[in-house]
Amino acid sequence: MNEVTDALNQIKEAIIEGKYEIIPQLLEGALKLGSEPKLILNEYMIPAMTEVGNRFEKHQIFIPEMMMSAKAMHAGLQIVEPLLSKAEIEPSGSFVIGTVKGDFHDIGKNIVAIMLRGNGIKVIDLGSDVSAETFVEQVKSHGAKILGMSALLTTTMMQMEHTIQLAIREGLRENVKIMVGGAPLTEGFSKKIGADCYAPNAGAAVRIARSILTNTN
Ligand code: B12
The missing domain is CATH 3.40.50.280 (Cobalamin-binding domain)
Known part of the structure; x- marks a missing residue:
């Protein structure tokens, strides 16, 4: 696995595991390696939450774990949002x-x-x-x-x-x-x-x- 894929998978894993404290550091690392914010969000962060849902459904995790994952996702969204907004075109409504x-x-x-x-x-x-x-x-x-x-x-x-x-x-x-x-x-x-x-x-x-x-x- 190359360095970029490894960094991106670590973000996904950290959200699944609810390790919100390390999210900023992991995201900064992936961004430094040149990963696109939109790709990080769509291909790694959102699928991480889908996996959390699957594990909850199978009773492999419970509400406290789900809350930690949500916290990690929020921490990630705060970093990714301003970067996505840079692509802003003119407001239309x-x-x-x-x-x-x-x-x-x-x-x-x-x-x-x-x-x-x-x-x-x-x-x-x-x-x-x-x-x-x-x-x-x-x-x-x-x-x-x-x-x-x-x-x-x-x-x-x-x-x-x-x-x-x-x-x-x-x-x-x-x-x-x-x-x-x-x-x-x-x-x-x-x-x-x-x-x-x-x-x-x-x-x-x-x-x-x-x-x-x-x-x-
Ligand atoms: C994280 C989570 C929580 C967190 C929420 C944290 C937060 N701040 O959001 C916490 C732990 C608080 C929580 C609580 C509960 N949860 Co919950 N939760 C989830 C989980 C795992 C993930 C949801 C999520 O964030 N998905 C990721 C996002 C990106 O996906 P999404 O929300 O679907 O959004 C996408 C699209 O749907 C769409 N979309 C979404 N909104 C909108 C709006 C518009 C306008 C448009 C156009 C599109 C759009 O675009 C989004 C991005 O692409 C789901 C499982 C699942 N598979 O969905 C369960 C799930 C939704 N929860 C569930 C349950 C039962 C609960 C609780 C009742 C548990 C309990 N016993 O207390 C409580 C309810 C609390 C309440 N009153 O709201 C059930 C619901 C079952 C049902 N049939 O109703 C699920 C499905 C888990 C399960 N399999 O049983 N939960």
């Missing part, structure tokens, strides 16, 4: 994003936000555990063209429908495109609840958002 009420999973939502920002889109990130009322209020006050909602739990997915229904009641639905995502979602579910689009990953989210913003500008 605003995108309100958040994880739905009752759901504290924010890693995937943060990655989507980072990638959108890196593609010149103004993002208003409401964080996690966001109520339908807050989503609707924030879309109104920012005049956002897209609302993105994330859910990682089957028990919180239905919050998306509540938000869409509230947007309809508030007369906002015609002005905003609604995009949904998160591991348990499907295209069919997104159609069923009346969303405009579903994206299975951050790359697709960026592609769809750019096309919406280009067509509505």
Whole structure:
């Protein structure tokens, strides 16, 4: 294994093992060796979290380990984000994003936000555990063209429908495109609840958002 691949695999391993203290040092090393931030994120950091999920599902790890991995992922995202944003093109519209009420999973939502920002889109990130009322209020006050909602739990997915229904009641639905995502979602579910689009990953989210913003500008 060459030096670069070895450095990248160490990052993946450190996230899986939840060794957040060594993440900055490992990332700096990989970047010094010339690794692209986007490649580190897409090919090593995100797959590390997928592996964490697999191990949790097989009862090989438990919540405390999962939390350590999430902490390591956050430490890595803080370093990678400014580097990805350097590729910024001109802003083309605003995108309100958040994880739905009752759901504290924010890693995937943060990655989507980072990638959108890196593609010149103004993002208003409401964080996690966001109520339908807050989503609707924030879309109104920012005049956002897209609302993105994330859910990682089957028990919180239905919050998306509540938000869409509230947007309809508030007369906002015609002005905003609604995009949904998160591991348990499907295209069919997104159609069923009346969303405009579903994206299975951050790359697709960026592609769809750019096309919406280009067509509505
Ligand atoms: C890390 C993690 C946690 C961390 C979260 C830390 C954090 N700050 O986010 C902690 C430890 C806190 C946690 C807690 C819990 N978790 Co958890 N968690 C995970 C885990 C391992 C990884 C999630 C993750 O970060 N994935 C990596 C990211 C990059 O992927 P992603 O989120 O899917 O995002 C991508 C796409 O989905 C998409 N996307 C995501 N959001 C959006 C939004 C938009 C708008 C778009 C367009 C696209 C998009 O783009 C992203 C990037 O490509 C998953 C397992 C899994 N396989 O998903 C379980 C998992 C989601 N958790 C689960 C459970 C059960 C829980 C708990 C209920 C456990 C408990 N008993 O307490 C609690 C719930 C707490 C709460 N109320 O939210 C279950 C859910 C099962 C279900 N059917 O609902 C899973 C699937 C594990 C399992 N296999 O059982 N968890």
